[in-house]
Amino acid sequence: MEKTTISATKYGMTGKFRAKPGEAEKLAAILLEASRQVSVVKGIRLYAVGRDPKDENVIHVMEIWDSKEDHDQSxxxxxxxxxxxxxxxxxxxxxxxxxxxxxxxxxxD
Amino acid sequence: MEKTTISATKYGMTGKFRAKPGEAEKLAAILLEASRQVSVVKGIRLYAVGRDPKDENVIHVMEIWDSKEDHDQSxxxxxxxxxxxxxxxxxxxxxxxxxxxxxxxxxxD
Structure with a gap:
């Protein structure tokens, strides 16, 4: 394995949201709208929305930003x-x- | 908010690994090497490695693949x-x- 210099480069977040019963679809739609909004915001790299197939009420979001400041600003x-x-x-x-x-x-990278 | 049709499109994984004390840097290096290896594999979209600044022994990985089959094949x-x-x-x-x-x-998307 090649030598690797490891240093933090970007800011990430993993989020897990439990929707109230029956509200997961609506919550996912709002998070997808959020992903469209942030797609033009400074420093955004990833804003991906997923659901847990084992728990229909749970929605996950993965985010990557150039910096914590960009995230906080959003x-x-x-x-x-x-x-x-x-x-x-x-x-x-x-x-x-x-x-x-x-x-x-x-x-x- | 515009109308949204929500359907699963891709396969994602979030992973959390706790390294044995003192081994987090080495584990992160291996996962970064894995990210380089999979970058040429069919169906890979994201393989991002992060550390939890609040727990120096914890490494997270976010993955997105075109399909579960592509992930499993890798x-x-x-x-x-x-x-x-x-x-x-x-x-x-x-x-x-x-x-x-x-x-x-x-x-x-």
Whole structure:
């Protein structure tokens, strides 16, 4: 294996949202709308929405940004805040998420 | 919000690996080597490696593939199997992961 110098390059997030019963489709639609909105925002690399086939109420989001600052900035945009307001009442409990320092890989480098 | 038809389009995985103490850097290097190997494999879209800044022993991987079949096929390749053999002794406990039906978003569509 070639020598690898590992250093954090980008900012990542994995998010897990549990929708209230019957609301998963609507929540996924809001997150897909969010993905379209952020696609033109500075620093966005990935905003991918998936569902867990083993749990119909669970939606996952994977995000990669050039920096934490770019991510945080996106949360201040009025259109982002509007979507968050739409999504919150559909979510059961607290979203789970992990902020990551992306060290590399396909889609990061 | 525009009308959205939601259907699964691609296959995703989120993986979380806890390295044995002191082995996280080596494990990350192996996963980065895996990302380089899979970058030429049929159906790969994303193979991103990140670390949890709150837990120095934890490494995350986000993957997106055109299909589950493409992902499963990649696991049969000799070079993939060699890297898995290198990684396994560095991992503490059982890797956690969720297979996802990707429904869309930036990096999926």
């Amino acid at each position: 949360l201040t945009l009025p259109e982002t805040r509007a979507l968050i307001s739409q999504a919150m009442p559909l979510i059961d409990g607290k979203p789970e998420g992990v902020a990551l320092e992306m060290v590399g890989g396909l889609g990061v | 696991l049969t390749l000799p070079e993939t199997r060699a890297l898995i053999s290198q990684a396994m002794p560095l991992i503490d406990g059982k890797p956690e992961g969720v297979a996802l039906e990707m429904v869309g978003g930036l990096g999926v």
